[in-house]
Amino acid sequence: MLPTLVDIGLNLSHDSFDHDRDHVVAAAMAAGVRHMVITGSTLASSRAAIDLARTAPERYRATAGIHPHHAHEFHAEDLPALRALLQEPEVGAAGECGLDFFRNFSPHADQERSFRLQLELAVELGKPVFLHQRDAHDAFMAILRDYRPRLVAGVAHCFTGDERELRDYLDLDLSVGITGWICDERRGHHLRELVRLIPADRLMVETDAPYLLPRDLTPKPQSRRNEPKYLPHVLETVAVCRGESPETTARATTRNALKFFEFEK
Numbered sequence: 435m436l437p438t439l440v441d442i443g444l445n446l447s448h449d450s451f452d453h454d455r456d457h458v459v460a461a462a463m464a465a466g467v468r469h470m471v472i473t474g475s476t477l478a479s480s481r482a483a484i485d486l487a488r489t490a491p492e493r494y495r496a497t498a499g500i501h502p503h504h505a506h507e508f509h510a511e512d513l514p515a516l517r518a519l520l521q522e523p524e525v526g527a528a529g530e531c532g533l534d535f536f537r538n539f540s541p542h543a544d545q546e547r548s549f550r551l552q553l554e555l556a557v558e559l560g561k562p563v564f565l566h567q568r569d570a571h572d573a574f575m576a577i578l579r580d581y582r583p584r585l586v587a588g589v590a591h592c593f594t595g596d597e598r599e600l601r602d603y604l605d606l607d608l609s610v611g612i613t614g615w616i617c618d619e620r621r622g623h624h625l626r627e628l629v630r631l632i633p634a635d636r637l638m639v640e641t642d643a644p645y646l647l648p649r650d651l652t653p654k655p656q657s658r659r660n661e662p663k664y665l666p667h668v669l670e671t672v673a674v675c676r677g678e679s680p681e682t683t684a685r686a687t688t689r690n691a692l693k694f695f696e697f698e699k
């Protein structure tokens with residue numbers, strides 16, 4: 435049996451879990467995923483994440499923030515509402531926040547403004563940041579470099595980038611979250627090499643459920659919905675790629691996540 439795991443990115447307030455959320459959590463716990471960080475991506479979903487976290491604070495943390503997809507809905511006048519959410523005791527990090535120039539659901543200028551506002555808040559409140567970046571590395575780094583000296587910590591969640599991006603993150607002393615993307619033999623192949631470059635004290639694992647169902651699960655689940663119970667599968671893939679035992683990877687990633695998200699206060 436593996437040491438217990440922490441899923442650092444789980445969209446547990448997503449409506450695809452509305453009909454069986456308790457069952458999903460019980461299955462995750464039975465699989466050894468004993469701690470979960472519930473991602474907030476709008477003011478409303480951050481509120482929902484906090485409310486869920488409050489039902490079992492020893493098991494959950496929430497993040498509170500505005501995903502770049504929703505940046506066009508977030509303005510300076512919304513800051514007091516987000517600040518209040520970030521001050522709730524269940525909140526372990528600010529985010530998810532960052533830039534996504536792949537989908538471009540919000541204009542770049544809105545994304546950059548929203549990202550800066552949230553980094554300011556994280557600095558002000560002394561919160562670590564839960565970061566999202568896709569196809570926006572240079573713009574993301576330019577902003578993050580301004581704030582990094584004043585930020586307590588940050589994790590590049592769902593890392594899918596290349597070696598240059600990874601080295602830039604590590605140079606900024608960020609942590610890195612790996613999802614089941616690494617289990618995708620087409621899109622995730624490069625990650626199998628890169629994951630070795632991540633120091634043991636900078637590595638965390640996540641499912642990003644209900645998204646990113648690992649493509650190589652056997653037997654293939656009936657549903658395309660990802661669940662936190664599949665985190666051990668991601669962890670084992672990461673361990674194989676790093677050339678270490680799953681126990682070693684589990685112990686390190688769990689220790690990192692419990693500290694980062696302030697499960698131990």
Ligand SMILES: [Zn+2]
Pocket residue numbers: 530565566567591592
């Ligand atoms: Zn994300």
